[in-house]
Structure formats: C-alpha cells, structure tokens
Amino acid sequence: MxxxxxxxxxxxxxxxxxxxxxxxxxxxxxxxxxxxxxxxxxxxxxxxxxxxxxxxxxxxxxxxxxxxxxxxxxxxxxxxxxxxxxxxxxxxxxxxxxxxxxxxxxxxxxxVFDSADPVRALADLASLSDGEAARVAADLGKWQHELADKWSTWLELCVISVALGSQCRTKPKSQSRINSPVFGPVSDIAAAAESELVSTTATCEDPVVRRQVIEERLSKALRRNGHFPLLSGKHLGAYLEERLRAHPIAQHGHMRALAGAASRVHLARLxxxxxxxxxxxxxxxxxxx
CATH class of the missing domain: 3.40.50 (Rossmann fold)
Structure with missing residues (x-):
C-alpha cells in the first residue's frame, strides 16, 4: 500500500x-x-x-x-x-x-434494490415502456419493505437464532419457514414451533438471559428503523418476480427469469x-x- x-x-x-x-x-x-x-x-x-x-x-x-x-x-x-x-x-x-x-x-x-430508480429498473427487467413501468412502480410501492413486514416474525426469530448460536435453519439466508405460502401470511402455530426450536437448539451460555437481552435490543431497533434493515437482499428478487407476475400490466411484458437478473438490473439503475x-x-x- x-x-x-x-x-x-x-x-x-x-x-x-x-x-x-x-x-x-x-x-x-x-x-x-x-x-x-x-x-x-x-x-x-x-x-x-x-x-x-x-x-x-x-x-x-x-x-x-x-x-x-x-x-x-x-x-x-x-x-x-x-x-x-x-x-x-x-x-x-x-x-x-x-x-x-x-x-x-x-x-x-x-x-441496491431499495435505492435504484424503480421505474427504469422495472422497464428494463420486464421490457415495459416508461409509462407502463411508472404505473407498475406506483402500484408496487415500497415492495421491498412490504416483504420485510410480511416476514417480520421470521426476521425477528432469525436475529434471536443468530444471537443464540441456535443449531437450526432459522437463519437470514433462508426464506421464511413460518409463512404459508412463503410470501403469504404467517402461521401462528408454525411461528410458535420455530421459536421453541430456536430456544432448544441454542448453543450460547445462559440462553434464557441472552434471549431476553437480544429481544430488548431488537425491540428498540424496530422502533427506530422497522424490519427492513433485518432483511437480506437475496430474497428480494424472488419476491419482486412474484409481484410482477401477478400484475396485469407487467405479466404481459417480455419477462426474463426475473429473480436471477433483478439485482444486476437494479445495480445498473443506481x-x-x-x-x-x-x-x-x-x-x-x-x-x-
């Protein structure tokens, strides 16, 4: 150097x-x-x-x-x-x-997904005109934050799992295992079972006390910033594809394999x-x- x-x-x-x-x-x-x-x-x-x-x-x-x-x-x-x-x-x-x-x-x-120009990114991604992309972007709104809200319980459990060193699949790289379907509503029964699994597979010292400390910190963080800062961007491409394929305008575009291309397309529109x-x-x- x-x-x-x-x-x-x-x-x-x-x-x-x-x-x-x-x-x-x-x-x-x-x-x-x-x-x-x-x-x-x-x-x-x-x-x-x-x-x-x-x-x-x-x-x-x-x-x-x-x-x-x-x-x-x-x-x-x-x-x-x-x-x-x-x-x-x-x-x-x-x-x-x-x-x-x-x-x-x-x-x-x-x-990248949160900060790119949404209209230009959607136009490129779904082969839409500027006008069509603008209408789709308006309809989707802050879809990135929408996924974080849908997965809010899952994301909170992921934080606790990582903090406790839990030996389970409740991790930020994984899609939600408690929403059914995966981008649908949360199942209270599945959430309770996953929470129990996070606790029973913990490897840290004094996991009960550690969980209480993390939950207090998490509560403060959520009041300040909401759930989006807890969401890995790797899940956003799949969710965007889900939303676009259900949209009456976007679904008629010439769409590629959206989830795989979405991050690169949004990067180009930063x-x-x-x-x-x-x-x-x-x-x-x-x-x-």
Missing part, C-alpha cells in the same frame, strides 16, 4: 455486487479530489471471502500500523466496507474507526450521485482526510 499510486484501498466482502457497487460509490465520492483508488475483493488479499476475511485483514493492518500510511503522494488509507447483518443488535459494540464502514441495510443487495448514497460517500471522504 505504501508505495502504491492509490490514495484509497477499498476492501469488500467479494460477492457479485460488491465491487461494482463500491466502485460506483468511490468514483463519485472522489471525483472532485483527483485521488486514485482501487476496490479489492478481500479473497485476493486474505485468501477467503466474507466478513471474517475483512476483519482479519483489518486487524493485521491495525496491528502493523498500516491502516493509514504516508508516501510521496500523500496519505494512503484502507477502508473496509462490511455488510451490516445483525451486528447493531447482537454485538455489544460496533467498530469505532473511520477505516470500517457498515452498509445502511442488511447487505449490499438490499441497498444513481451514485443521489441522496441515498450520501452516507457511503461520507465514509469514503472521511477515510482519505
């Missing part, structure tokens, strides 16, 4: 959307500075993907005092962008350093200079100051 021409190294978890997403953010944030940057998948540096790889490399650079270094071009900094996951609820303390930044939403994919990106641009500028 010290001998590089780059002023900022942005390290990301390495999934499909991370590099183009953070490249767009970095390019826009640093355009007026003239600073060069690079966005690197952590697997290329650390040998494995994911948040654990980012955390390990951050700790290495921190211990070596190499997070921020000076060279002939100025200061060279490292910035680690990590998915938010459930960290604000299940961790007692979040990182307090300008070298680490969390997503605003559960993960990058959720941010305005990285938009207000939604202020948080990310600010994190980048703070890192190079």
């Amino acid at each position: 010290k001998t590089s021409r780059y002023r900022l190294f942005v390290f990301v978890e390495g999934r499909e959307l991370d590099v183009p997403f953070y490249d767009g953010i970095s390019r826009t944030a640093l355009a007026a500075t003239g600073f060069e940057y690079t966005v690197e998948r952590i697997v290329a540096v650390q040998g494995h993907e994911g948040k654990s790889g980012l955390e390990e490399y951050y700790e290495y650079l921190r211990d070596q005092r190499k997070l921020n270094q000076a060279n002939s071009r100025g200061r060279v900094s490292a910035l680690f962008f990590m998915d938010r996951d459930f960290d604000p609820i299940i961790k007692s303390q979040l990182p307090r350093t300008k070298n680490i930044a969390l997503t605003r939403t559960y993960n990058v994919e959720a941010e 305005d990285f200079g938009g207000e939604w990106a202020d948080y990310y641009r600010r994190k980048i500028l703070q890192a190079v100051v």
Whole structure:
C-alpha cells in the first residue's frame, strides 16, 4: 500500500455486487479530489471471502500500523466496507474507526434494490415502456419493505437464532419457514414451533438471559428503523418476480427469469450521485482526510 499510486484501498466482502457497487460509490465520492483508488475483493488479499476475511485483514493492518500510511503522494488509507447483518443488535459494540464502514441495510443487495430508480429498473427487467413501468412502480410501492413486514416474525426469530448460536435453519439466508405460502401470511402455530426450536437448539451460555437481552435490543431497533434493515437482499428478487407476475400490466411484458437478473438490473439503475448514497460517500471522504 505504501508505495502504491492509490490514495484509497477499498476492501469488500467479494460477492457479485460488491465491487461494482463500491466502485460506483468511490468514483463519485472522489471525483472532485483527483485521488486514485482501487476496490479489492478481500479473497485476493486474505485468501477467503466474507466478513471474517475483512476483519482479519483489518486487524493485521491495525496491528502493523498500516491502516493509514504516508508516501510521496500523500496519505494512503484502507477502508473496509462490511455488510451490516445483525451486528447493531447482537454485538455489544460496533467498530469505532473511520477505516470500517457498515452498509445502511442488511447487505449490499438490499441497498441496491431499495435505492435504484424503480421505474427504469422495472422497464428494463420486464421490457415495459416508461409509462407502463411508472404505473407498475406506483402500484408496487415500497415492495421491498412490504416483504420485510410480511416476514417480520421470521426476521425477528432469525436475529434471536443468530444471537443464540441456535443449531437450526432459522437463519437470514433462508426464506421464511413460518409463512404459508412463503410470501403469504404467517402461521401462528408454525411461528410458535420455530421459536421453541430456536430456544432448544441454542448453543450460547445462559440462553434464557441472552434471549431476553437480544429481544430488548431488537425491540428498540424496530422502533427506530422497522424490519427492513433485518432483511437480506437475496430474497428480494424472488419476491419482486412474484409481484410482477401477478400484475396485469407487467405479466404481459417480455419477462426474463426475473429473480436471477433483478439485482444486476437494479445495480445498473443506481444513481451514485443521489441522496441515498450520501452516507457511503461520507465514509469514503472521511477515510482519505
């Protein structure tokens, strides 16, 4: 890093959307500075993907005092962008350093779906005219948040399951197992059984007390932000496809396999200079100051 021409190294978890997403953010944030940057998948540096790889490399650079270094071009900094996951609820303390930044939403994919231009994304995705796409977008409304509300009980159980280290399938990567059908109403019987399973398969110390603590934190988080920050973006493509195929206008469009293409199409319709990106641009500028 010290001998590089780059002023900022942005390290990301390495999934499909991370590099183009953070490249767009970095390019826009640093355009007026003239600073060069690079966005690197952590697997290329650390040998494995994911948040654990980012955390390990951050700790290495921190211990070596190499997070921020000076060279002939100025200061060279490292910035680690990590998915938010459930960290604000299940961790007692979040990182307090300008070298680490969390997503605003559960993960990058959720941010992409929530922040893209809905009309242009729907027009591309379902081969609709601008007028048709505008009508469909108006009818769908905040469909992303609608799914979070439908799965609210499931998402709460996922938070508790992760916090308790429960050995069950109540995890954020899984579709709801308590809604029937999966995007339909919640089954109270299934929810009660799943809640019991989360408790009986817990592996943490003192799971009863731990669950009480997490439920209190979760309640506070929900009052502030609702359920959407708990929803992994990986589920949004399938839900959008479900909604579109039932829509009287969209269902007559020339639709592709929507769920697989939806995240890429929405990524292409992000305005990285938009207000939604202020948080990310600010994190980048703070890192190079």
